[in-house]
Amino acid sequence: MTQSIRVAVSTVILTLRRAESGEAVLALPLVLRTREPFADQWALPGGWLTSAESPVDASARTLSETTGLAPSYLEQLYAFGAVDRSPTRVVSIVYWALLRQDDVDAQSEAHRASGHAPENVRWFDVHDLPQLAFDHAKIIEYALWRLRNKVGYSRVAHGFLPSEFTLADLREAYEAILGKNLDPANFRRQVEASGNLLPTDRFRTGSHRPARLYRYNTDVALADRGPLGPEETSIR
Amino acid sequence: MTQSIRVAVSTVILTLRRAESGEAVLALPLVLRTREPFADQWALPGGWLTSAESPVDASARTLSETTGLAPSYLEQLYAFGAVDRSPTRVVSIVYWALLRQDDVDAQSEAHRASGHAPENVRWFDVHDLPQLAFDHAKIIEYALWRLRNKVGYSRVAHGFLPSEFTLADLREAYEAILGKNLDPANFRRQVEASGNLLPTDRFRTGSHRPARLYRYNTDVALADRGPLGPEETSIR
DNA sequence: CCAAAAGTGTTTTAAATACACCCATGC
DNA sequence: GCATGGGTGTATTTAAAACACTTTTGG
Known part of the structure; x- marks a missing residue:
């Protein structure tokens, strides 16, 4: 039983x-x-x-x-x-x-x-x-x-994006998750201040003004999982 | 198997x-x-x-x-x-x-x-x-x-306290949980501003200046558990 | 030149934080 | 009266938000 x-x-x-x-x-x-x-x-x-x-x-x-x-x-x-x-x-x-x-x-x-x-x-x-x-x-x-x-308190949104992306890509991910639009200027400042992004010297062209491409800062974890070890949380 | x-x-x-x-x-x-x-x-x-x-x-x-x-x-x-x-x-x-x-x-x-x-x-x-x-x-x-x-973002600390308590009681609970001391003046303002507390007209005497007793505001949940219903979260 | 997105600057608002100071009680 | 915790006031710092403005491309 x-x-x-x-x-x-x-x-x-x-x-x-x-x-x-x-x-x-x-x-x-x-x-x-x-x-x-x-x-x-x-x-x-x-x-x-x-x-x-x-x-x-x-x-x-x-x-x-x-x-x-x-x-x-x-x-x-x-x-x-x-x-x-x-x-x-x-x-x-x-x-x-x-x-x-x-x-x-x-x-x-x-x-x-x-x-x-x-x-x-x-x-x-x-x-x-x-x-x-x-x-x-x-x-x-x-x-x-x-x-x-x-x-709101981690960089999980990066999990949707390729290795190089523009700030507009990232903001689009946030907006899709939250269901509301974000101010591009303030979004830029917040995400730059977080230290999670590394600017590259490459740009995406094709429309209007070219946008700088960024990469993840892999020193920063995608999300704090606290004291749990990898055997219980993510893939080994 | x-x-x-x-x-x-x-x-x-x-x-x-x-x-x-x-x-x-x-x-x-x-x-x-x-x-x-x-x-x-x-x-x-x-x-x-x-x-x-x-x-x-x-x-x-x-x-x-x-x-x-x-x-x-x-x-x-x-x-x-x-x-x-x-x-x-x-x-x-x-x-x-x-x-x-x-x-x-x-x-x-x-x-x-x-x-x-x-x-x-x-x-x-x-x-x-x-x-x-x-x-x-x-x-x-x-x-x-x-x-x-x-x-930090809910009133779970109230779970330790009796139905009536002083702000010092509540602050003591926070300090034990966080492992650090909190400024009494700022703590008071934050917790009062949260709207979780209802002041009573009773005081605790016995030492120094009497301290006002507060109650929970039972309209406010102890913690937001999101869209999960009671059958999966708390006791029925 | 114009439209539109990229990017910068500035002002306002709100919220922590720090800390000086007054109040009321037991002893 | 004085030590002590209860409680109030206020200045400073920090971060979020709002929004005007400049820059750079494609057409």
């Missing part, structure tokens, strides 16, 4: 993509379930935790199986265990991850070129989600709340 | 108590293990998750079994699942809780009066902990980090 509780690991995988309107929006991949319960409904990528694997490794593995990519950021979100959240008793350890938008673009281009993309996986804008299995709608809502929170 | 993973629930139970020196220090109850692994070592209170119970209920139950009390605050800390954290494969969902210091004092007085206190339970100051079983030392360190963090 202690048993009969199974442990699952799921991941909210977020990236930024450009909508038809031209603006950047948060998007995430979902998997179409083929079995009961909730057959033919969309769900978060994941699977059962096996005895040989840690939860964070299971999250990274299913993330890779779903998207073919490695995350730029991966953090535990919450362990969900309400008795009635599934017909059978399941505890889900849920992670959230960020993917670099250029990685995602390259991967979907590769899928289009080769003709075989992963089965039953589709990307959705976070503001246009389908009906979701289990309590996954609430879980995604919570992940987005955590991301909004964390963007 | 999916099975053979067991789910445990443990809780870091914190309160404030007065040391011999007279200053307030954080303290927590530990349980002496009677079985292998780690027999005769101290460990966090907890037990196996049963199929009829949610993790948060299990946490509240074992907290009550250990201390005889109900917590003023209870929040999930983290799910620990590294493969090698125990000789057998165990995933521990860990919570952290706050107890009101007056509740703890009353309970230990009752235990002394009746003569039967819980077996194998002892309270330790957080800066004077014994050798701990499993990864529980790291877990406690992480809980204290979370508490220090959270006290």
Whole structure:
């Protein structure tokens, strides 16, 4: 009776993509379930935790199986265990991850070129989600709340961007996460004062005045995870 | 093979108590293990998750079994699942809780009066902990980090205090959590401006100038838990 | 030249911080 | 009266916000 509780690991995988309107929006991949319960409904990528694997490794593995990519950021979100959240008793350890938008673009281009993309996986804008299995709608809502929170006191937003980017790129990421526009002048000053950015001597041209490209300062962690070691938090 | 993973629930139970020196220090109850692994070592209170119970209920139950009390605050800390954290494969969902210091004092007085206190339970100051079983030392360190963090942007510190308290009481709690002294004048202004406190017309006398007693403003939540519902966060 | 985004400067507002000083009680 | 913590006042520093203005490109 202690048993009969199974442990699952799921991941909210977020990236930024450009909508038809031209603006950047948060998007995430979902998997179409083929079995009961909730057959033919969309769900978060994941699977059962096996005895040989840690939860964070299971999250990274299913993330890779779903998207073919490695995350730029991966953090535990919450362990969900309400008795009635599934017909059978399941505890889900849920992670959230960020993917670099250029990685995602390259991967979907590769899928289009080769003709075989992963089965039953589709990307959705976070503001246009389908009906979701289990309590996954609430879980995604919570992940987005955590991301909004964390963007205020860490540099997680960099997890969406390629290695070189303009301040407008970065501000666009912040605006998509927070759902509001930011003053370009003040944004520049704040992010420059944070010491997280290293200016390069390269510029992006193509429209109007060229914008300077920046890089991450890799001395600064993407987010403070406190005293937890790598075996419990990110990928080894 | 999916099975053979067991789910445990443990809780870091914190309160404030007065040391011999007279200053307030954080303290927590530990349980002496009677079985292998780690027999005769101290460990966090907890037990196996049963199929009829949610993790948060299990946490509240074992907290009550250990201390005889109900917590003023209870929040999930983290799910620990590294493969090698125990000789057998165990995933521990860990919570952290706050107890009101007056509740703890009353309970230990009752235990002394009746003569039967819980077996194998002892309270330790957080800066004077014994050798701990499993990864529980790291877990406690992480809980204290979370508490220090959270006290900066929420009113969790009130979880230690009785229903009526002076500003010096509250400041003492903050100082014990943060490990540094705060300016009484500025502390007063900040906490008054937060709108969390309701002044009463009562005063505490006994030494020097009487100090006004305050109450919680129960309209304000102890901490923002975001979009998570009560079935996953606190006690129902 | 004009539109538009990149980038700089300046002013205002709000919030910590530091610290001097007065108040009310027990002894 | 005096020591002590309770409580108020005020100046300084810091950071956020608002917004005018200059710069540099493509067309």
